[in-house]
Amino acid sequence: xxxxxxxxxxxxxxxxxxxxxxxxxxxxxxxxxxxxxxxxxxxxxxxxxxxxxxxxxxxxxxxxxxxxxxxxxxxxxxxxxxxxxxxxxxxxxxxxxxxxxxxxxxxxxxxxxxxxxxxxxxxxxxxxxxxxxxxxxxxxxxxxxxxxxxxxxxxxxxxxxxxxxxxxxxxxx
Amino acid sequence: xxxxxxxxxxxxxxxxxxxxxxxxxxxxxxxxxxxxxxxxxxxxxxxxxxxxxxxxxxxxxxxxxxxxxxxxxxxxxxxxxxxxxxxxxxxxxxxxxxxxxxxxxxxxxxxxxxxxxxxxxxxxxxxxxxxxxxxxxxxxxxxxxxxxxxxxxxxxxxxxxxxxxxxxxxxxx
Numbered sequence: 001x002x003x004x005x006x007x008x009x010x011x012x013x014x015x016x017x018x019x020x021x022x023x024x025x026x027x028x029x030x031x032x033x034x035x036x037x038x039x040x041x042x043x044x045x046x047x048x049x050x051x052x053x054x055x056x057x058x059x060x061x062x063x064x065x066x067x068x069x070x071x072x073x074x075x076x077x078x079x080x081x082x083x084x085x086x087x088x089x090x091x092x093x094x095x096x097x098x099x100x101x102x103x104x105x106x107x108x109x110x111x112x113x114x115x116x117x118x119x120x121x122x123x124x125x126x127x128x129x130x131x132x133x134x135x136x137x138x139x140x141x142x143x144x145x146x147x148x149x150x151x152x153x154x155x156x157x158x159x160x161x162x163x164x165x166x167x168x169x170x171x172x173x
Numbered sequence: 174x175x176x177x178x179x180x181x182x183x184x185x186x187x188x189x190x191x192x193x194x195x196x197x198x199x200x201x202x203x204x205x206x207x208x209x210x211x212x213x214x215x216x217x218x219x220x221x222x223x224x225x226x227x228x229x230x231x232x233x234x235x236x237x238x239x240x241x242x243x244x245x246x247x248x249x250x251x252x253x254x255x256x257x258x259x260x261x262x263x264x265x266x267x268x269x270x271x272x273x274x275x276x277x278x279x280x281x282x283x284x285x286x287x288x289x290x291x292x293x294x295x296x297x298x299x300x301x302x303x304x305x306x307x308x309x310x311x312x313x314x315x316x317x318x319x320x321x322x323x324x325x326x327x328x329x330x331x332x333x334x335x336x337x338x339x340x341x342x343x344x345x346x
Binding site: 002003005007008009010011013014015016017018019020021022023024025026027028029030031032046047048049050051052054055099100132145148149150151152153154155156157158159160163165168169170171173 | 175176178180181182183184186187188189190191192193194195196197198199200201202203204205219220221222223224225227228272273305318321322323324325326327328329330331332333336338341342343344346
């Protein structure tokens with residue numbers, strides 16, 4: 001890539017992770033190498049994990065975190081896994097192996113106190129100029145928004161969860 | 174799919190088409206058949222078109238519209254192409270051939286007056302229960318929002334176009 005940027009997808013609406021997946025698909029189509037490192041998302045496999053092989057070796061998806069959701073009553077294990085993921089993110093970022101690095105749900109990891117916002121800012125500072133860095137998750141910190149080049153808020157106008165439709169295979173997962 | 178819904182991605186921010194592409198990728202990973210019909214998007218090929226073959230026959234992307242953007246000075250040809258695309262959308266929707274149908278930029282086609290909002294509402298009414306229908310494009314009509322099950326507004330918080338970064342191969346196209 002000639003010139004990479006920092007993109008943030010935040011907000012309470014649906015479409016943050018899926019937008020990152022779509023970016024990944026488009027970038028793979030252009031011959032770029034893409035890595036999606038997922039924070040606090042050990043569950044699944046979801047549809048995106050099941051298809052990743054078909055786009056390998058250009059697309060790599062790495063899941064981190066416990067299978068369930070963050071255990072806010074006993075957060076030590078979640079924190080340890082998120083810190084490991086942060087170290088991995090640093091390595092992936094500077095490895096030269098990827099044109100597009102998506103750190104999925106990293107804002108959520110900050111929100112739960114699993115990693116510090118200073119660590120996210122460190123990643124933004126470490127980004128090689130030719131790497132596109134995409135950060136997703138609701139409640140992006142103001143300092144992350146400030147440091148980013150492009151920020152989109154996915155705003156929930158209407159959500160079918162409220163109408164009783166559960167998360168569906170192939171759509172939400 | 175057990176039960177399909179109608180999803181709308183609208184707003185002035187980045188991520189509407191890419192969210193639909195991400196949904197497509199996830200659905201393909203689950204073994205669903207997906208068609209993306211693009212309104213007013215005859216240009217490219219973009220990254221998503223270049224990769225579609227790798228996910229065929231599960232993923233089909235159909236472009237319609239002129240190569241450039243809508244010519245608001247002479248809109249007859251754009252209207253004709255959009256009306257053809259609308260007829261094709263109807264056929265695809267009821268064909269039984271697809272679990273997920275994305276009508277990309279259909280809201281834009283309405284905004285330019287190329288198709289009528291009543292036609293979009295007709296598609297929503299015609300949707301077989303097991304088909305997921307996704308409509309993208311800014312300025313979604315209020316009646317479309319009313320008829321949808323899930324609506325996300327992609328709100329632009331910050332965009333690098335304003336900082337002078339042009340659309341980039343593999344990211345925006």
